[in-house]
Amino acid sequence: MRATLTVLGSGTSMGVPTIGCNCSVCHSSDPRDRRTRPSIMLRYNEQTVVIDTTPDFREQALREKITRLDAVFYTHTHADHILGIDDLRPLTYHHPSGKLPLYAAPDHCDFLRNMFRYIFDANYKFGGLPKVELKPIEAAVEFHGARFEPVTVIHGETPILGFRFGSGAYLTDHSDVPRESLDKLRGLDVLFLDALRYKPHPTHSTVEQSLRIVDEVNPKRTFFTHICHDLPHEETNAKLPVGVRLAYDGMKLELEI
Ligand SMILES: [Zn+2]
Ligand SMILES: [Zn+2]
Numbered sequence: 001m002r003a004t005l006t007v008l009g010s011g012t013s014m015g016v017p018t019i020g021c022n023c024s025v026c027h028s029s030d031p032r033d034r035r036t037r038p039s040i041m042l043r044y045n046e047q048t049v050v051i052d053t054t055p056d057f058r059e060q061a062l063r064e065k066i067t068r069l070d071a072v073f074y075t076h077t078h079a080d081h082i083l084g085i086d087d088l089r090p091l092t093y094h095h096p097s098g099k100l101p102l103y104a105a106p107d108h109c110d111f112l113r114n115m116f117r118y119i120f121d122a123n124y125k126f127g128g129l130p131k132v133e134l135k136p137i138e139a140a141v142e143f144h145g146a147r148f149e150p151v152t153v154i155h156g157e158t159p160i161l162g163f164r165f166g167s168g169a170y171l172t173d174h175s176d177v178p179r180e181s182l183d184k185l186r187g188l189d190v191l192f193l194d195a196l197r198y199k200p201h202p203t204h205s206t207v208e209q210s211l212r213i214v215d216e217v218n219p220k221r222t223f224f225t226h227i228c229h230d231l232p233h234e235e236t237n238a239k240l241p242v243g244v245r246l247a248y249d250g251m252k253l254e255l256e257i
């Protein structure tokens with residue numbers, strides 16, 4: 001089945017430009033150097049699914065003219081991946097089943113329930129809540145003809161999730177990808193990987209580390225995401241090997257899902 005993947009955001013947790021920063025990338029006139037927080041959208045079989053709801057979700061949804069949403073998959077519960085949850089409200093009011101499913105690892109469901117108690121606490125009576133429902137991911141999720149397979153990656157010291165969907169996979173926020181997860185990434189057409197910058201970071205992958213993953217699993221096309229202001233779009237792309245490029249906000253591609 002054909003799917004369209006749209007990059008909602010390609011930036012790191014602080015976004016690019018970063019508040020108060022005077023560097024050349026934060027002041028670049030290239031629109032691809034403007035990076036909102038990291039997320040993607042998949043459209044297939046009249047379904048719209050997003051991975052993560054960032055603090056920029058509202059702007060991303062308006063920019064991409066999202067008028068319906070059928071599910072959210074969460075990679076983990078860091079602020080840059082979840083804080084847009086309240087802006088799901090207008091999309092959840094029209095959800096056909098009444099409650100928008102939010103798929104997350106069981107411990108991430110617990111975290112979301114605590115963090116956003118006002119949403120999940122039945123005793124909260126002030127209205128204006130997103131109509132959502134947490135769905136713990138215990139195994140691959142079949143969703144309207146597509147299979148979302150969780151792929152465990154290590155983010156600092158914490159295991160979190162990436163997802164494989166057909167010939168595509170989206171891994172964000174990883175400092176290590178275990179062997180058994182690499183084995184789930186064979187035969188890909190499209191692979192998204194974290195590549196924060198060149199300089200090592202305790203919880204994120206560098207350009208060099210992610211290029212090693214590319215060598216290992218050999219996807220047809222790779223896009224780097226969760227990018228900070230150390231990587232100017234044009235200049236960095238010129239140095240990357242064929243088949244590997246930086247993602248940018250609004251980028252769209254087709255794949256088999
Ligand atoms: Zn992040
Ligand atoms: Zn900067």
Ligand SMILES: [Zn+2]
Nearest residue numbers: 076078155173
């Ligand atoms: Zn994170």
